[in-house]
Amino acid sequence: MKISLLVIGKTDAGYFSQGIQEYENRLKHYLPFEMQVIPDIKNVKNLSEEQQKEKEGEFILKNLLAGDYLVLLDERGKDFSSLQFASYIEKKTHTISKRLIFVIGGPYGFSKAVYDKAAEKISLSKMTFSHQMIRLVFVEQLYRAMTILNNEPYHHE
Numbered sequence: 001m002k003i004s005l006l007v008i009g010k011t012d013a014g015y016f017s018q019g020i021q022e023y024e025n026r027l028k029h030y031l032p033f034e035m036q037v038i039p040d041i042k043n044v045k046n047l048s049e050e051q052q053k054e055k056e057g058e059f060i061l062k063n064l065l066a067g068d069y070l071v072l073l074d075e076r077g078k079d080f081s082s083l084q085f086a087s088y089i090e091k092k093t094h095t096i097s098k099r100l101i102f103v104i105g106g107p108y109g110f111s112k113a114v115y116d117k118a119a120e121k122i123s124l125s126k127m128t129f130s131h132q133m134i135r136l137v138f139v140e141q142l143y144r145a146m147t148i149l150n151n152e153p154y155h156h157e
């Protein structure tokens, strides 16, 4: 199984990119992982929030491959402890042969078309993070999950 994180727009702030890069490098030790970036939508200022979500949704759906298992990161999704998330990832390695793809929405979230296509929605907290910051939170949690599954001394209960 390969894990992808699909995001919209490049990571703006150096302090986020640096952190994301650090965890991406660490993750490569455990499993194939890539962060796939959809370029920012052009002329976004001329679009309503709804139109922006629709456009972003079209790009998200265009980037899916046959056989992808699509999981949306959404503050209203199912919530997990880090141990539960580790066990969720482990189960997926047994059931998914292709790509487990997590997607982060744009500043206004996801279009209905994207929600309709998703297999699951998972939350990383009840609080809302920026679409930039949640990238770092996700890669750290995925790294944490991999260390839990490998009995490594990173996570402490």
Ligand SMILES: C[S@@+](CC[C@H](N)C(=O)[O-])C[C@H]1O[C@@H](n2cnc3c(N)ncnc32)[C@H](O)[C@@H]1O
Binding pocket: 072, 073, 074, 075, 076, 103, 104, 105, 106, 107, 108, 109, 110, 122, 123, 124, 125, 126, 127, 128, 129, 130, 131, 134
């Ligand atoms: C600024 S949030 C969008 C908030 C928007 N009001 C909504 O209804 O989705 C941007 C994206 O970051 C991700 N996100 C933010 N907080 C999250 C959380 N606590 N758990 C999971 N994903 C989150 C989601 O993918 C969301 O679409």
